[in-house]
Amino acid sequence: MGSMFLSNEELGKKDDDHRPTKIPTIRPPQWSASTGAPPRKMLKRLVIALALGVFVYLFISNLPSDVPIRDRRRPVYRPEGIPDTPPRAPGPMPKLKPDRKPSRPQRPVPPPPAPPRPAPAVPAMPYNGPLIFPKLLSSLQAIYSTGGSQTSNKNVLFAAASLKSAALLLPLACQMGGELRNYVHFALFGGSEVDMGELRAVNGIEEPCHIIFHDARPDSATTSTTERLRLSTVRALHHISNYMHPQALVVDASWTEEDYFLSAVRKQAPVSKIPLIELPEKAHSRLGWITKLDSSSLAAWDKISIDILIHAAPGASGNIIQLLKSLSAADFSAASTPHLTIELPHDVDRATAEFLRTFQWPPGRSQLPSHPRQFTLRHRIARSRLTEQENSVRFLESFWPTSPKYSHVLVLSPQAQLSPQFFHYLKYAVLQYLYSGAALVQDWDSRLLGISLDLPSTHLDGSKPFTPPLGKGTISPPDATVGDSTPFLWQAPNSNAALFTGQKWIELHALVSNLIDFQHRTQSLPPFFTTKLVSKRYPSWLEHALKLSRARGYWMLYPSEAMAKNLATMHNELSRAPEEYERELEKGTPEDSNELPLFGGTLFETLPGGGLLPPFDEMPLLLWNGAATGLRYLDDAAADYANEFRHAVGNCQELAPEDLVPKTSVKDLFCTEDD
Structure with missing residues (x-):
């Protein structure tokens, strides 16, 4: 057994170094005959080595083979409802140590097959192609009786790109239309996909409101880039001006309106010579009196x-x-x-x-260059x-x-x-x-x-x-x-x-x-x-x-x-x-x-x-x-x-x-x- 744990000379020497040093006495070598029984210390070492070998064998034979290698570069996030591990083929379940010995051996139950995963939706690419207004021309051609070909008429235009702004403007447009002093128009711009009939129904717009609706949204509006929507607002307002010559353009200038729409309107309105009326928050209660004015009065809004x-x-x-x-x-x-x-x-x-x-x-304004x-x-x-x-x-x-x-x-x-x-x-x-x-x-x-x-x-x-x-x-x-x-x-x-x-x-x-x-x-x-x-x-x-x-x-x-x-x-x-x-x-x-x-x-x-x-x-x-x-x-x-x-x-x-x-x-x- 000594040759089993100390397999070379160096190990034996290292062991000798730890022993206490004694001054050896010169004695003659003694030889004794073998008794035939191994010493007790040798048997103890043999048992320990045997037990250790059995333990190593059992540990290696029971190692799990289906555990994936963990990637420690970054945390892994899985969508809700997706299992942490990929589905496995039916096979023996991992052995668990029971609290008590079962009365009879139980067969491993295979897991239910995983449902097929839906294919991930591929987002549409932002569209920035040529502008087409598929529904605008028909409504503009139908308003010839309002005198839109003349620069001076009774046309007043309400416009919005945000559906929230549209909900704020439509009640005012309805009140103005009910006064029967102006031809009141409402044009929807932007990238929403709501149907015009649904927009009217949701906001309670009925026939007595006397509003003429125009769909000024471009083709592929829902997938258009912001720049394309801004440019479509400029182009559509140019076409509307040529056919309608509105005496005033009313928009919602509060935070609910789209920024690209307001910037486009502020740029194009002076070019088309349309007086721009920008309504603040709570305009229905603060500026409801504008519904009583005719187109001639509203045309002077931003001039006075x-x-x-x-x-x-x-x-x-x-x-x-x-x-x-x-x-x-x-x-x-x-x-x-x-x-x-x-x-x-x-x-x-x-x-x-x-x-x-x-x-x-x-x-209430800061002293900035934009606020003289x-x-x-x-x-x-x-x-x-x-x-x-x-x-x-x-x-x-x-x-x-x-x-x-x-x-x-x-x-x-x-x-x-x-x-x-x-x-x-x-x-x-x-x-x-x-x-x-x-x-x-x-x-x-x-x-x-x-x-x-x-x-x-x-x-x-x-x-x-x-x-x-x-x-x-x-x-x-x-x-x-x-x-x-x-x-x-x-x-x-x-x-x-x-x-x-x-x-x-x-x-x-x-x-x-x-x-x-x-x-x-x-x-x-x-x-x-x-x-x-x-x-x-x-x-x-x-x-x-x-x-x-x-x-x-x-x-x-x-x-x-x-x-x-x-x-x-x-x-x-x-x-x-x-x-x-x-x-x-x-x-x-x-x-x-x-x-x-x-x-x-x-x-x-x-x-x-x-x-x-x-x-x-x-x-x-x-x-x-x-x-x-x-x-x-x-x-x-x-x-x-x-x-x-x-x-x-x-x-x-x-x-x-x-x-x-x-x-x-x-x-x-x-x-x-x-x-």
Whole structure:
């Protein structure tokens, strides 16, 4: 056995090295005869070796042969429902050690055959081939009766690529179609596969909606690349423009719409000369009034601009801070944020200066190059108080319309506070009364001096309270309720919170310029020129605006009392006299007024007739002094006043009929040697 575990000399030597060293004694070798029985130690080693050999044999013979080699480079993920190991051929199950000995041997049960695996779906390759619109031509050829071949018609187009955006636009399109003022169209772009009939059914679009549908999707829309869908939007809109000439294109500009669609529309609409109306979130409740406008009004949607002009009075910090806060809280989703100009006096109180240092306009936007700062702040140098003439000049020089037809200005007194929805009413009224088909036919734009957001509490001269009329040709009694009042037309202008049209601003500018020139050339001014009809509680330029209104027969639109509560209110407890009249009125007290609190109702809740704005011929008409009148008498009174003005101020003796025609330069009112 020693030769079995120590098979060579080196192993024997290594074993000797571990033994304790003894000094050997020299003894003679001894030999003994063998007894025939192996030593006990040798038998023990033999048994151990035999047992070890049997164990190794059993272990090797029972090794499993079907275990796959594990790949340790990365984890292996298998889809749900697929077994961890591939199916095996039926054979003996792996032997498991039972808890107890079975009564009889059990045959191994083969596993059930694995179900056949479905072939993996091969995704379709993105398609970017030539564009074909298989369903668009037939619907466009069918609308010849809507006047689509003419550049001016009654066609309005709603368009969407996202089905969610389509669900938002279709109710608005249905409401507009039900008004029967426009031919309302809806075009579906993009890569959806929904059927147009299913789209109508899901959104509850029935025949009374009066909507004409167009499928503007290209072939292979569901497999098209994003770039192909964007290009298809541009091409389809080009074809639609040629056949339909829509007066306005309405899209959903919220997050639900596809980005490629909005970018394509914003690129192609100006090329095709289609006014683009981008609706914000919750447009149904915020901009539902657009369904009441006709195609002519909607065509001017993105053309008009409105500036805001504020002249701050000295020492009136509480007023202007309150006004600017209400402006910041207003909803300007109906258009781009107006440009704001604030005229400051020389002496600015500390509170106002601190507020303006951190004031941001447009509100809630970062100062990025794409968001320009539409804010102008002017600070006067002269310390002395302005005169009437200086104040009028400074005020009228603060704004000039870039386009007489589309550029307008909103004049605000520091005492005003505006409701969040005032701008919606303002744009709604401007579009309806200046650009609608009815306004163009009846020449309303030539009569309208401006639109007031405020309902005055007194007459212009401040002599007595003003009571708004109940209906056409009547004046409300003192006990009339709020709901009885109605919008009305008044020849008297307003300086508290009123929009002046660009064309009328140019005429007012020319009138003041000629009047100042008349003052410089005249030694003794006639009583016609010096007599004041407007209270000194109002700025001096309002007197000139009244002269223009009386000479031309202009009127200003005023809201009903119920509407005014949702538009603006005046804080007369903080009121101050205009700077040019401050010394004369510094010992007086602020005017008493019926201040109207602002309510939180929606715009439609305050408008009569389900949101419709009444036409001018259905409104009461008042002369500048508050007396009810008719259009013919108003024209006669304007002609008489213009003749009196020409002789007293204009130095006109005899004028030919063509010289009496009103001119924007007001040269028909002034006759000088140069003429």
